[in-house]
Amino acid sequence: xxxxxxxxxxxxxxxxxxxxxxxxxxxxxxxxxxxxxxxxxxxxxxxxxxxxxxxxxxxxxxxxxxxxxxxxxxxxxxxxxxxxxxxxxxxxxxxxxxxxxxxxxxxxxxxxxxxxxxxxxxxxxxxxxxxxxxxxxxxxxxxxxxxxxxxxxxxxxxxxxxxxxxxxxxxxxxxxxxxxxxxxxxxxxxxxxxxxxxxxxxxxxxxxxxxxxxxxxxxxxxxxxxxxxxxxxxxxxxxxxxxxxxxxxxxxxxxxxxxxxxxxxxxxxxxxxxxxxxxxxxxxxxxxxxxxxxxxxxxxxxxxxxxxxxx
Amino acid sequence: xxxxxxxxxxxxxxxxxxxxxxxxxxxxxxxxxxxxxxxxxxxxxxxxxxxxxxxxxxxxxxxxxxxxxxxxxxxxxxxxxxxxxxxxxxxxxxxxxxxxxxxxxxxxxxxxxxxxxxxxxxxxxxxxxxxxxxxxxxxxxxxxxxxxxxxxxxxxxxxxxxxxxxxxxxxxxxxxxxxxxxxxxxxxxxxxxxxxxxxxxxxxxxxxxxxxxxxxxxxxxxxxxxxxxxxxxxxxxxxxxxxxxxxxxxxxxxxxxxxxxxxxxxxxxxxxxxxxxxxxxxxxxxxxxxxxxxxxxx
Numbered sequence: 001x002x003x004x005x006x007x008x009x010x011x012x013x014x015x016x017x018x019x020x021x022x023x024x025x026x027x028x029x030x031x032x033x034x035x036x037x038x039x040x041x042x043x044x045x046x047x048x049x050x051x052x053x054x055x056x057x058x059x060x061x062x063x064x065x066x067x068x069x070x071x072x073x074x075x076x077x078x079x080x081x082x083x084x085x086x087x088x089x090x091x092x093x094x095x096x097x098x099x100x101x102x103x104x105x106x107x108x109x110x111x112x113x114x115x116x117x118x119x120x121x122x123x124x125x126x127x128x129x130x131x132x133x134x135x136x137x138x139x140x141x142x143x144x145x146x147x148x149x150x151x152x153x154x155x156x157x158x159x160x161x162x163x164x165x166x167x168x169x170x171x172x173x174x175x176x177x178x179x180x181x182x183x184x185x186x187x188x189x190x191x192x193x194x195x196x197x198x199x200x201x202x203x204x205x206x207x208x209x210x211x212x213x214x215x216x217x218x219x220x221x222x223x224x225x226x227x228x229x230x231x232x233x234x235x236x237x238x239x240x241x242x243x244x245x246x247x248x249x250x251x252x253x254x255x256x257x258x259x260x261x262x263x264x265x266x267x268x269x270x271x272x273x274x275x276x277x278x279x280x281x282x283x284x285x286x287x288x289x290x291x292x293x294x295x296x297x298x299x300x301x302x303x304x305x306x307x308x309x310x311x
Numbered sequence: 312x313x314x315x316x317x318x319x320x321x322x323x324x325x326x327x328x329x330x331x332x333x334x335x336x337x338x339x340x341x342x343x344x345x346x347x348x349x350x351x352x353x354x355x356x357x358x359x360x361x362x363x364x365x366x367x368x369x370x371x372x373x374x375x376x377x378x379x380x381x382x383x384x385x386x387x388x389x390x391x392x393x394x395x396x397x398x399x400x401x402x403x404x405x406x407x408x409x410x411x412x413x414x415x416x417x418x419x420x421x422x423x424x425x426x427x428x429x430x431x432x433x434x435x436x437x438x439x440x441x442x443x444x445x446x447x448x449x450x451x452x453x454x455x456x457x458x459x460x461x462x463x464x465x466x467x468x469x470x471x472x473x474x475x476x477x478x479x480x481x482x483x484x485x486x487x488x489x490x491x492x493x494x495x496x497x498x499x500x501x502x503x504x505x506x507x508x509x510x511x512x513x514x515x516x517x518x519x520x521x522x523x524x525x526x527x528x529x530x531x532x533x534x535x536x537x538x539x540x541x542x543x544x545x546x547x548x549x550x551x552x553x554x555x556x557x558x559x560x561x562x563x564x565x566x567x568x569x570x571x572x573x574x575x576x577x578x579x580x581x582x583x584x585x586x587x588x589x590x591x592x593x594x595x596x597x598x599x600x601x602x603x604x605x606x607x608x609x
Contacts, residue, residue, distance in 0.1 A: 026512075031439060033420045034483055039457035041480040042446050108356060116349050128364070131587045133541030137449060139580040140363045142440040142566060143370050143573060149378060151366070184363060221337055229501035238447070245450030248543045252563050253511070266452045274548055279456045286453045293448040 046290070053135075079276045082268065083285070090244055090264040097182055098236050098261030106191025106228075109216070111218075112191070113198045120214045123195075130188035136247025140272055141181040141253060142168070168254055171261045178262050182249055190235060197231040198224070224232035241296055265289050348499060359411045372575035388437075389578035393565075399582055401554060402561040405471060406540055410586070412475040413539035417482045418532050424483075425490030426516070430499065432549060435499070442483040451481050455548050462549055473549040478539035486531045493527030494520065537587055559585045 056068040076083045113124045129137075147166035156163045167177035203225065209219050242283045247267040252258060256263035256271060263271075266289060272282040371389050373384035376547045428436065451458075458477055459468070467473040497520050505515035543559035550556055556564075562583060565576045 004483055024433075026430035027427040027436075029434040030423040033437070034487060035425040037420065037476070037480050037483060038442065038446060038478050041458065041461065041476060042449055042454070043442075045454040045461065046449060048457040048460070049454065104356075107352065111349055111353055113350055114344055121351055121358065122357075125360060126353070128591070129360060131537050131541075131558060131591050132584065133543070135541070135562050136580050136583050139562055139566065139576055140585075142366045142571070143577060144363060144366050146573065149370075149573065151362075152382070153378075186361065232312050241448055245448075245452060247452050248541075248559075252543070252566060257570075264451060270455060270544060273455045273459075274544075282456055286456075290449075296448060 020106040024096060037275060038186065041180075047284045049286050049290075052280055052281070053287045055280045055283075057283070058276075058278050060181075065280075067184045068280060072281050075281065075286075076284055076288065083265075088266045088270045089262065090266075093179075093238050095245045095262055096179055096184060098240045100179070100183055101186040101190050102232065102236055104187045106194055106232075108187065109194035109198055112225075113195055127188045127192055129185040132185050134185075135252050137181055137185045138250055138252035140303035141177070141184075145177055169258050171258055174254055174258060174261055178250060178254055181253060184245075186239075191241065193235045194228060195233060197228055201227045237299065238295065241293065244293070250294065265292075313405060357510045365567045367580050370573055371581050373574075375572075375574050382403055386545045389574035390582070392572075393575045393578045393582065397561065397565065397579065398553065398556075399558065399561055402556055403582060405555060406557040406559075407548075407586070409471055409474050409478065411538045412471075413478040413482065414532050415537040416475065416479045417486050417535035418528060420479070421486035421490050421531060422528070424487045425494055426520075428487065428491035429494035430502075440488075442531045443488060446481075446484045446560070451477060451542075452544055457542060458545075459548055467549075469550055469552045469555055472548070474539070474545045475485055478535075478542060482535045486535060487530055490524070490527055494526050497523045529594055533590050537590055539584075542588060594599055 053072055054068060056064050056066055058064065081291065083246075108126055112119060112126055116122075125289065132140075143149075143219070145167045147153070147164050148165075152161055152165050152167065153163065155161050165173075167173040205223050207221055209223060214222070225282050244264065245266050247270050250262055250264060253271060254262040255269050258292070269282050269285045269289065272278050272285065274283075334343065369380070369382050370388075373379055373554075374386050374388070382388065427433070462468050462473040463469075467476075477498050495604065502512075502521050504513045505519045506512070510518065541559065543557075544558045546557040547563070550560070560581070562576070562579050565571065565579055
C-alpha cells in the first residue's frame, strides 16, 4: 500500500518542502554501486558458467576447446564415479556438521546464558574459535594430528591409541578427524546466534511458567525452544549452505583425500578448476551444484518469508 | 510537519528502540541451576577449545625437535624464519592491504545500499532483496573459473585489486542486509526532525544516523576485514606471483611442503591469527548485540 502510494506520487516540482525531499532517483543511485558489482561479478559469472558447461574448455589443452553439448553432464552422471561419491560425502558432511554444531551450540548458549561467576571470560573463550579461518584451523589440526609430535603421541603415552597413527591419512578415521576440526570452529557460530536470540526471550513468560510450577525442562521445551525456532531454522539452513560451499578447511586439511574420501562437490569443483584447469567440466559440475543450491534457496525463502513487509 | 505526517511517524519510536537495556544480574529461579551443571560441561568444552590454541602456541615457541609440553626453553627462531625466509612479511603486508581495502569498499557500498533499502520503497526493491539473498547461495568457490576469465580480460590477474573486488562482492549482500536492519532500528522521525531543523538529507544522515550506526558499522567492517583476511581461494586462483600472495596462501604452501616444518607452520599460523584476535577482542562486546539487532527477522 505504502509502495503503491509512493509509485503513484506525481513527479515533484524542483522547489519542494525539505521534509519530503525524496528524489525518485536517489534510491537507485544508492544501490547503484552494489547492483553494478553484483551484476558484473556474480550474475555475469553465473550465466557464463552455464555457457562454459556446454564447452570443452581447458586453457592447458586449447586444441580440444569447442562446443561440447551435454558431454560434460553425461560424463559426470554416467562415467565419473568420483562425482557420485562427492554428492554422498557432501550430504554426510553437511548433515553431521550442522547437526552437531547446532546441538553443541545450543547447549553452550544455554550454559553461558546463565548467571555465574566468570561468565564474561567463559563467553569470550567459548566464542574464541569463531573468527579462526579454515586455513588456520587446518594448520592447528595438522599440528594436533601429526603422527610424530601430535596429540596422538601423547595419548599413546598414556595408553590411548597407538604410536605412529595419523588420523588424516587413514580412510577410517579421516572423516571423524575432519568433522572434529570443523566443529571446533563451527560451534561458536551457533552459540553466538542462539545466545543473541535467547537474550530477547521474554522474562515474563518464564516467571509465569514458574508460578504455574513448570520445571526447567518444561520451560525449555515449551518456552525456550519455540522462541528459538525461527533462529534455529534460519541459522541451520544458512550454515548448511555454508558448510556445503566452504572448501577452505577440507582443501588444506585433507586435500579431499585420502583417495577422495573427504571430497565435497564444491571441493571437487575447486580442484578441477585450480589443479586440473578443466574449466568446462568444472562449470558443468558447478551447474549441478547450483541446482542443488537453488533447491535450498527456495526452501530457505519459503521458511523465512524474507523481503515481505516488516512486522 | 503536517498532522498526517506526525500521525504517521508518531508510533515509530516505540517499537524501534535501538537496544533494550541489558537486564542486570537478577535472581530468578531460572538462575538456580546447580553450579556443577554449569562449570562441568563448560570446562570440558573449554578443554576442547583451548588445547588446539595451546598446541599451536607450543609448537611456535619451543625449539625444533623438542617434544616438551611446555614451551621452555622459549625461542622465537620460528617466527624470524617464517617472517623473513618464508616471505611472511610480504604476505602480511598484502593481506593487510586486501583486508583494509575490502573493509572500506564493502562498508561504503553496503552503507549506501542499506540506507536505500531501509528508508525507501522503490520498484525493484523486492527483486533486489531477493537477489541479495540468492547471492548468498552462490559461493565464490563455484565462480572461480568465470571470475578468473573476467579478471584475465581486465588484465587484473596478479593484482591485489582482483581479490579486493571479489571479496567485496561476496561480502556485500550480507553486509547490506545487516546495515539496513541497523538503519531500520534508528527511528525515521529523528532524521525528519533534522530536516525540519534545516539539514539536508546527507547532513541529517551524517549527524543523526551515522553515530547511532556505530555498532553496526563496526560489526560489518570487522566481518569484511576478517572475512577477506581469512579467505584463501580467490588469492590462490587470481594471484600467481609469490610477491602478491596473502597469508592463507602462504600457510597452504607451508603445509603442502614435502617435509613440513612444523615450527615455522605454527609461527605462521600465529602471525595469521594476531590481527583476527585483535579485531575479535575489539568487537567482542558488540558481537552479540550486533547479531541480535542485525539478525534477519523471521
